[in-house]
């Protein structure tokens with residue numbers, strides 16, 4: 005006897021459930037991919053440092069606000085807390101090794117700028133230096149610190165964004181795709197893959 009539509013739907017749902025069967029894990033931060041960025045900072049005496057941060061993101065468009073979450077025991081923590089500023093430097097393929105290095109060595113022991121061959125640049129609004137080799141530097145003033153547990157979340161108001169001029173097209177738009185940015189996923193660094201679509205493409209009319 006031919007299967008009813010209802011029976012076919014039920015079987016399909018069953019197959020899907022089987023294919024996507026889940027195990028429930030304990031709470032964890034399995035939210036990937038994220039950007040791993042290099043955050044530059046300085047204390048009030050002018051001593052500066054770079055720390056790699058993957059717990060970072062956008063929290064508001066207007067005013068432009070971002071966050072970084074930093075463990076209080078990091079050498080950089082005091083610098084950011086004391087100065088109330090930090091720079092988020094986006095990581096490109098060329099910078100991925102430095103990004104890893106700045107995340108496994110402490111500024112307590114070494115000068116990471118020198119160790120990685122990175123260049124201090126003058127930020128337009130902050131005393132903290134930016135990383136010249138990074139294609140995009142986001143200058144932030146700490147707006148709020150939220151203590152969450154292992155990490156404190158520094159919410160930063162974006163005061164300026166420094167964009168490498170060679171990535172700006174003739175219409176004044178940033179060609180971020182040309183910057184060769186990287187992503188961090190579950191302990192691994194990746195180059196970005198192929199373009200799959202653009203904002204709103206799922207509903208855009210084709211002519």
Ligand SMILES: Cc1cc2nc3c(=O)[nH]c(=O)nc-3n(C[C@H](O)[C@H](O)[C@H](O)COP(=O)(O)O)c2cc1C
Nearest residue numbers: 056057058059074075078079080107108109110111
């Ligand atoms: C890919 C990657 C991501 C990291 N993300 C964070 C982060 O979001 N917050 C944090 O406190 N530490 C993070 N770390 C660890 C710090 O970067 C690391 O402890 C670093 O050595 C601290 O530098 P400092 O002691 O000079 O401040 C990350 C490390 C790596 C390699």
